[in-house]
Amino acid sequence: MERERINENTIRVMINNSDLEDRGISVMELLGNHDKIESFFYNILSEVDTEHDFDDDDQVSFQILPNRNGLELFISRLDSENQVGDILNNIMDFANKKNSEIDDISDERRTELRQSDDGSVNHTVNPPKSRLVKQDSSSIAKTITIKLFDFESGIAIAKNFDANNFLSDLYRYNSIFFLQLTQSNSDLSWEELKDRLAIVFEYGNLSDVNNDVLKEHGEPIMLKNALDRLNRLF
Helix, strand or coil: CEEEEEECCEEEEEEEHHHHHHCCCCHHHHHHCHHHHHHHHHHHHHHHCCCCCCCCCCEEEEEEEEECCEEEEEEEEEECCECHHHHHHHHHHHHHHHCCCCCCCCHHHHHHHHHHHHHCCCCCCCCCHHHHECCCCCCECCEEEEEECCHHHHHHHHHHCCCCCEEEEEEEECCEEEEEEEECCCCCCHHHHHHHHCCHHHCEEECCCCHHHHHHHCEEEECCEHHHHHHHHC
């Protein structure tokens, strides 16, 4: 296990698979068991904070970036000038430079993703699939949010879903996993989209939790290419 200080508020810890085995835990268990992951995080913090930079009453944020060799754990102290959104942005910027497995998003796809934030359609649980499309059948919803049955459902989708032309984000909110799929190619017809998404609805339901709620209150597990990374990890 190696540690690296990113800045005065953040420590990066590289934990390989053998470290996890020594602690009797796996990446899948960490992503799926809230109690176990919290205990694991604080144990790691006590080991790596040799200079006692983190006080017992500090508010702390933990973020995981899994990889083939294990995982990277980012431990950040929060204060009024160092909020969660800024920390996540810093971590993802750092990870994009350091981790070759995290795909870069092209300028075009970034633009489309930003546009989808304003143009996405919110859905209720278990609506007819036709509600994925607006009244104008030529205007297909850019982003859908799936409430997964469990973490393993996300792995199953990664194994079976054709994720080409989609960005995928995995969040945890209120102990439930949510998968967001955003089209990066508007050329898909409604029939093509419906056929692709059929497999997704075997492992979850359309969610009434919208984009903004997940971004503000959810815990990001994997961003941008979640399905690709799940497929490679598991």
